[in-house]
Amino acid sequence: MNDRYKHLNFTPLNKQKKKRNKLVGSFAEIPFTNRSWFDRALPEVLWVALLRNIYALQTFTDVLKPILNEFEYQGINSIELTNLGSIEHDKAERIINFICSTREHRIALRPLLLFEDLPQYNLWKAAINEEPDYQADGEALGLTIHKTLDHQSQEATDCRWAKCYIGMISNKITFIHRSSTPYDILDYPDVADMRKTRPSIRSMEIAFDMGVQHSDWADSFWEGCFESTECFVNDYGAPHEERFTTQDTADFIRHERRKLFLLRNIIGSYKKDIKLDIAVGTGLFAVKILDELLDNEASRTGILGRLALRTLTEVSINISYLRSAPEEVWASFRNHGTGEAKKVLLKLMNTGVQFTFVDIDDIFLQANEDRWMEFNSINLGDWEDANLRDRAIKADEKDIYDTFYDWPSHYTHGQWGAIRREVFMVCTNPLHRFHLLPNVEGERSYADVLLDATRLTKWILHDVYAIYPELHPPMLLGSGEQSHG
Ligand SMILES: [Zn+2]
Structure with a gap:
């Protein structure tokens, strides 16, 4: 479906010149003045x-x-x-x-x-x-x-x-x-x-x-x-046709939650199990994102849908990386989170305002749940002193990174690409050089993001279950329930 761009002359990404942390456009350094x-x-x-x-x-x-x-x-x-x-x-x-x-x-x-x-x-x-x-x-x-x-x-x-x-x-x-x-x-x-x-x-x-x-x-x-001449405004029409029903997603969520609860209960004991907490937690977290998307149709075609995808992408790469990592890497994933809780607590404890996005009591509990927080360090960098891209490469998840990371990241960071897409539309009058109009007259939604989100969630769950290969889904679910591939 992207064939229409193939005949155009673009420099492929792997042929672009790298200068410090920039990929320099093929013509970007030719000193044209005003050339357009x-x-x-x-x-x-x-x-x-x-x-x-x-x-x-x-x-x-x-x-x-x-x-x-x-x-x-x-x-x-x-x-x-x-x-x-x-x-x-x-x-x-x-x-x-x-x-x-x-x-x-x-x-x-x-x-x-x-x-x-x-x-x-x-x-x-x-x-x-x-x-x-x-x-x-x-x-x-x-x-x-x-x-x-x-x-x-x-x-x-x-x-x-x-x-x-x-x-x-x-x-x-x-x-x-x-x-x-x-x-x-x-x-x-x-x-x-x-x-x-x-x-x-x-x-x-x-x-x-x-x-x-x-x-x-x-x-x-x-x-x-x-x-x-007047501006022309396109009628973008209905977004892409739905190829699945939300009922399918609701069934999938119910089914996977049950599997994850069982996984946790079969293996879990009164002892702390860092790996199990993270594995099951990651699966449930992904499923919860999917569930929240399911609850809110408007978010799925707009900005919030992309934020959800961005998070699922990161979750997917992290769990895939952790899957084959030694125990101490799992521990550092957890300790990083505990340290973050401590940092947030210390920053917010003295403000007199009650914010809605965080619950101080809750954060206090989390900062101290593994041990008294005075023993915990705050890690100012990434949880593993590497970045997501490196982890994606090591975990053989570069495809997922390349596909899902960049565009949704624009939304997370509130950058121009996302702003341009969400609140502007192009006047299609060629005599206006296709200038930008605030997107007030027509709605221009993406297709429902639920399909992509479900895809990512499936990959995440695949990795979660692969950490416990001895417990295959049929065993988790008994004979009555079919797995959704
Ligand atoms: Zn115009």
Whole structure:
């Protein structure tokens, strides 16, 4: 289902350069100033994009090559609108008339006249010589921008090709090494391998763009678009279809609780058993999270659902790690918790306020239940002087870590990714550059998180039961009850 992203050119995670604690973006250190395809470069070649909008690729290049050759013939080596605004009047007039020499082109380019700040507005107006149709021109413009806003789309690549083509024929660039690139640009789109040509066009265009002169045109274009059109708000519709019933989860929870109680009672004795407490406790804790989710449908599709997943992920990695760890690691897991209770007690005992999230009496009991808390140390770091990621690797749970940890962590830490997702939505008007709107008009919930939470809980329970292999579920439950796989 994620195949649609495979053809895009991204640097895979394992190929990214690591610098201290940063994975540096492949282009992040190239000193481009203000380089953004849609903010600035796209409005500069808007006339090319508008022509691309009415033609299929082959026709587009057939039509555009003579125009670009004419640019070269007139000694104009840049096709940007700002450049057309800065060259001498007669030359600009000749090339603009050339571009607008057919009626098809005049209609296609009519949306340019919606912008009075357009460089050489009067020349374009005279050459196009058509009355604007605000409805039709606005729609054509919207469609054109929609197709080209993504800098890797076919249409955007074709507009970027035009810049490379003019750069080549006007000798702005020369190729020192023998390569197929010059021929690919000249012959485009008749090339041996489009998958190679497209990325080289895009990187060549970035290089060209560094020499392009700036003006206010791009800003005033986007401002005009924003001022004169309304926001579009998507109706996201119902979240994904439910593939299971909540009754299944309720049955699962009841069944697993019973198994865990039995496990505890069969093995447990009056003696303290750190391992058993942690193992059974971990299982019950996961089941309790699932139960709380089950009780609250709204939480499952929103922020709290992700917090729950984040916790289950950590629980899953910890129990998997502990499973094969020596006794002292189990002890340090417990002692860390006891030390935490002591720390919290010492911090909160002198505040006069009764908070709702914690019960001081309860914390006091926990801080002292293994021994008098004066004997307990407070461990300021992680419970095992390692981090979760290291434990995930050691426990062979890196898959779970990679899948479930990062996104839900954003929610736990209240970071931008989560804020962006939960309270904003994108205006789908391409003329607004897909800006963010506060999510007040439409609800946009995730699918029910219960399925993922159940999945994680099952993995946790699998590890819990594996710690006591001599007690298989059938033995725990007798013959009457079936295990849910
Ligand atoms: Zn908008």
